[in-house]
Amino acid sequence: MTALAQRIAREFGSPAVVIDLDRVERNIARVQAACAAAGVANRPHIKTHKIPEIAKMQRDAGASGITCQKIGEAEVMSEAGLDDILISYNLIGEDKMGRLAKVMERATVTVAADNPTVVAGLPRAAELSGRTLHVVVECDTGRKRAGVETPAEAIALAKDIASRPGLSFAGFMLYPPEDAMEITQKFLDQATAGVREAGLEPRIVSTGGTPNVANLGRIKGATEHRAGTYVFNDRMMLACGAATMDDLALTVVGTIVSRAAPDRGIVDTGSKTLTSDTGGLEGHGLILEHPEAKIAKFAEEHGFLDLTKCNDRPKVGDVVRIVPNHVCVVVNMVDRLVATRGDEIVGELAVAARGKIA
């Protein structure tokens, strides 16, 4: 593998972000099988790869549709032919409704909402497209991010959605903390009972998260799951037990550029490549050739290596492979991934939805 990394550095430049398509396919198949075993649909989140070709691999393996976080991602994916998209985000503003309407002309679209201001804006997209917009109520069962905090709010928002022209109440979207299955079940049961009393049916109950793949089947009433990171995995997924070393499908190829002192060095992957997302872990990545080396801190293009615990220390010019802490943000730094299969380079994939923040 080091020979391959050296070849990649030579042919594509260092640093380079590299995926192994054999591993990607295995990861896709494994989570698809886990969803099937639990009797839920698989709606992978494309925020991790942002590559239409990989979304199509997920679809062809059995995914029922995809999840996007921003409308810019949904634009790219729907233009590439992905035709069933959940945008798991509160969309606000006249400009976004115009863009959403265009996506709705190419794909079946469901969006999330957690407040009446968002819901009040959505009919405009239905009106502009002449199509029904499906809306799930985002519910928060402990993550304290977006999402209504009580079943009562969820029920009220469901009724609000159902009362609006062009909108269809589609169900509930959850992203439960991994240790909050009971709380989540209780929330969902109450919210479901409440909307049924109002004559509404949650035909979608969407759960999320790669670590929650291990919890599939534990939420009764769940109909689909949204996992993203599993397609590549990272050091966070290793740390929480959601992936093994064999499931790591993405590495960053970097080069040691300085060894100014015995106990330290510099690798050419700084915060503009690996990003400062720590994922709560010590150090900024795992160097496969030197696991005892710590990427202790960053400048923009410098990774500061602490080699004090390293017996076999890298020298200037050595090419290394790094598993990033958080893979989703690393992919978003580059325009292209180098694609490999085992020891072969098979091409490049454009990260077509990179940087689609709006």
Place this chain on the structure above:
Amino acid sequence: MTALAQRIAREFGSPAVVIDLDRVERNIARVQAACAAAGVANRPHIKTHKIPEIAKMQRDAGASGITCQKIGEAEVMSEAGLDDILISYNLIGEDKMGRLAKVMERATVTVAADNPTVVAGLPRAAELSGRTLHVVVECDTGRKRAGVETPAEAIALAKDIASRPGLSFAGFMLYPPEDAMEITQKFLDQATAGVREAGLEPRIVSTGGTPNVANLGRIKGATEHRAGTYVFNDRMMLACGAATMDDLALTVVGTIVSRAAPDRGIVDTGSKTLTSDTGGLEGHGLILEHPEAKIAKFAEEHGFLDLTKCNDRPKVGDVVRIVPNHVCVVVNMVDRLVATRGDEIVGELAVAARGKIA
């Protein structure tokens, strides 16, 4: 200004990264004047903006050349006509020498080196281009990044450079910690005396850093300064006193998308927009309309707002302007900046050297 931010969100989508060209011009003029007053050349670092048009504004204001961190940046800048470039980075590898040679055909190029492995590779670029490659020795006077740690190593490396075909020893490159002026002077004096004994002359002594603009003139023998962040400034520059509120030329326009509980909210600028670079500061940005609000943590597209100290709390749909902690990494997240002058939108600028990690 809030009316302008709303207009930007409507016309360009939210989030959007916005600069004020009037402020950019003032910042450029101020640092140019500071360099002139200290009798040193100004060689701004383009890593902050990555935009050839802004590099040309810096050149037209009097800069002697520019600094790039990666060869990919130098490619973009030299193709745009910038013809005097310092690449302040150890360049390694046959592929990079080929690319460097092409840049040398379009521009006068100086590169940095801190070790013999890097120096040994550089003659290939001179050979391929048929031109002289100027090389400065990177010296570390306390930052513990790249750079030789002793004057003796600097002298040895200078001699090594001078002995190689196609290379010209050009001098020393420093990035001194702001509190290390005496140590830096002593290092420089010893290194200079040593190379002079060997018949070499450091015609370039390059210092760096926006905070070190305040130290201009304090290093005797310095000939040029490399500052980057000053062109836009950020919350880190505010915190260290290198910029005032009036010097802030870049803000991120974002929208409040959720207020699921009284004490918290979500803004649509997460780690894929503002990045997780903290710069050592508490919170992830300054919201100009709600300075007491804290961007407490991130998901990729969610900024988690802690509003406990906020009397006037934002509501869903509100458009806000955020000063990022570290501006250089934020610019690198987007393909385009929205350019304004005062209350007018004057266009967009492509971040042409974005993502050039290799």
